[in-house]
Amino acid sequence: MSILDVSNVSHGFGARTILEDASFRLLKGEHVGLVGANGEGKSTFLNIITGKLMPDEGKVSWCNHITTGYLDQYSTLERGKTIRDILKSAFKHMFQLEEEMMSLYEKMGDCTPEEMEVILEDVGEIQSILESGDFYNLDSKIEEYAAGLGLLDIGLERDVADLSGGQRAKILLAKVLLENPMILILDEPTNFLDEDHITWLKSFLKNYENAFILVSHDIPFLNEVTNVIYHIENAVLTRYTGDYYYFQEMYELKKRQLEMAYKKQQKEIAHLESFISRNKARIATANLAKDRQKKLDRMEIIEIAREKPKPSFEFKTSRTPSREIITVKDLVIGYDHPLTKPLNFSIERNQKIAIKGVNGLGKSTLLNTLLGKIKPISGEIELGQFVEVGYFKQEEESTNTKALDEFWNEFPGLTNAEARAALAKCGLTTDHITSQMKVLSGGENAKVRLAKIMNREINVLVLDEPTNHLDVDAKEELKRAIKAFNGTVIMVSHEPDFYMDIATEVWNVEEWSTKII
Numbered sequence: 006m007s008i009l010d011v012s013n014v015s016h017g018f019g020a021r022t023i024l025e026d027a028s029f030r031l032l033k034g035e036h037v038g039l040v041g042a043n044g045e046g047k048s049t050f051l052n053i054i055t056g057k058l059m060p061d062e063g064k065v066s067w068c069n070h071i072t073t074g075y076l077d078q079y080s081t082l083e084r085g086k087t088i089r090d091i092l093k094s095a096f097k098h099m100f101q102l103e104e105e106m107m108s109l110y111e112k113m114g115d116c117t118p119e120e121m122e123v124i125l126e127d128v129g130e131i132q133s134i135l136e137s138g139d140f141y142n143l144d145s146k147i148e149e150y151a152a153g154l155g156l157l158d159i160g161l162e163r164d165v166a167d168l169s170g171g172q173r174a175k176i177l178l179a180k181v182l183l184e185n186p187m188i189l190i191l192d193e194p195t196n197f198l199d200e201d202h203i204t205w206l207k208s209f210l211k212n213y214e215n216a217f218i219l220v221s222h223d224i225p226f227l228n229e230v231t232n233v234i235y236h237i238e239n240a241v242l243t244r245y246t247g248d249y250y251y252f253q254e255m256y257e258l259k260k261r262q263l264e265m266a267y268k269k270q271q272k273e274i275a276h277l278e279s280f281i282s283r284n285k286a287r288i289a290t291a292n293l294a295k296d297r298q299k300k301l302d303r304m305e306i307i308e309i310a311r312e313k314p315k316p317s318f319e320f321k322t323s324r325t326p327s328r329e330i331i332t333v334k335d336l337v338i339g340y341d342h343p344l345t346k347p348l349n350f351s352i353e354r355n356q357k358i359a360i361k362g363v364n365g366l367g368k369s370t371l372l373n374t375l376l377g378k379i380k381p382i383s384g385e386i387e388l389g390q391f392v393e394v395g396y397f398k399q400e401e402e403s404t405n406t407k408a409l410d411e412f413w414n415e416f417p418g419l420t421n422a423e424a425r426a427a428l429a430k431c432g433l434t435t436d437h438i439t440s441q442m443k444v445l446s447g448g449e450n451a452k453v454r455l456a457k458i459m460n461r462e463i464n465v466l467v468l469d470e471p472t473n474h475l476d477v478d479a480k481e482e483l484k485r486a487i488k489a490f491n492g493t494v495i496m497v498s499h500e501p502d503f504y505m506d507i508a509t510e511v512w513n514v515e516e517w518s519t520k521i522i
Contacts, residue, residue: 014063021436023049027242037218038227041237042476043448047220074186082165082173089161091176092147095183099140106131150179153205155363170400171197189217196473199363199499222476239310267307277301316432316479318486323462327389328354330493336384338367338374343382345517357494359504362514368497395463399470403443408453415457431456447474464492472503
């Protein structure tokens with residue numbers, strides 16, 4: 006049974022075509038992965054099917070009485086609410102039913118036998134709905150999901166206004182999962198999850214009885230939970246049945262077959278054109294030349310899409326710093342309360358350190374403290390001589406500034422051509438760099454921020470979840486560039502597949518935490 010049908014949808018922004026004559030069908034219980042490079046239109050497609058964006062052409066049809074849950078990259082939370090309040094709101098419809106049932110009970114004291122029969126029938130129906138939805142065990146269900154995603158560590162009575170962007174994203178994810186919709190739509194759900202919580206979400210989605218559509222650049226995760234792949238490339242949406250690795254095989258096979266067919270056709274076209282040019286002027290062969298021309302005119306020309314520019318990352322190295330880059334003595338980090346025990350360590354030149362651990366224990370706080378952006382609760386931090394830092398933040402607020410101006414403002418000495426070339430090297434096209442930062446996809450935005458770091462001379466590279474929005478090609482290229490960087494690396498990451506090939510040492514903040522894990 007089809008629960009969502011998208012028919013011949015086309016959409017674009019200005020001269021840029023995002024989707025062209027795209028069709029999509031979602032069947033009950035299908036687990037769909039929506040894949041494609043940064044900027045190909047995955048988030049745009051999700052916004053179209055959820056009604057946030059009207060397509061230029063085409064039709065989106067949902068089945069009757071559908072329930073959907075949509076987690077996007079830019080969801081927000083209402084201030085003044087606790088985490089528990091937000092999670093309970095997932096069952097708003099059940100609380101309304103309970104109120105309706107209580108009002109029906111009140112009517113029983115003053116009604117006719119006939120009315121009593123109708124009321125009892127209504128109450129029985131509501132009671133059945135509440136019991137099947139496990140309404141009377143909501144608190145334990147909320148705590149189960151909160152534990153799975155690491156929210157119990159934060160405290161369910163905390164005001165959401167006090168939380169980081171990553172913690173808020175986890176709350177929104179838990180709320181959407183608790184709603185148990187017929188269609189779950191998730192845009193990069195693992196971005197703010199550590200390894201344990203990704204494992205929990207992976208198990209949840211593998212056993213999810215309803216349908217979902219998932220956008221993720223975490224390929225091992227995506228591969229394990231999906232059974233259908235839709236691929237967006239050059240505005241074309243193509244369906245593949247199977248997991249992500251099977252899609253890769255079929256995509257490469259299809260690409261090779263198309264290239265072979267293209268080469269064969271080009272040879273035939275060249276042969277026909279040569280025959281026509283040699284014979285059209287001769288009376289004896291003019292009719293043969295006309296026949297060849299008709300064949301050429303009727304031919305359906307095979308086209309091969311131009312390869313999208315792939316990023317080429319390279320970090321510039323400044324002068325050699327002192328042997329010890331950072332030394333800390335009895336360092337305690339936190340804001341209003343300590344997050345760690347007293348820390349004593351030093352980071353030496355050319356070390357490559359990966360920092361892992363569950364969210365909320367202070368990984369980003371540690372980076373910001375070491376860089377002097379926030380004050381420690383106690384202890385000392387000493388930077389070595391000639392230290393030049395390039396810092397990639399986990400998230401930055403997007404602006405109305407165009408990508409080219411965002412970059413150029415930091416490097417005003419560059420010419421227009423040099424600034425454009427630097428951004429193009431990171432895989433950004435003219436369409437990207439002339440767009441505002443706030444309308445770029447998460448991956449395109451990250452590439453602009455990486456471009457700014459790559460055009461400075463540095464000897465210490467500090468990265469806070471650098472892979473969150475990057476597509477597969479960009480991730481692989483970033484990994485290569487970090488490995489090739491002749492300097493010190495301090496990196497927070499929740500992806501072992503990314504950091505294990507790079508790190509000379511892995512630090513687990515759970516070993517330093519003052520919290521009970």
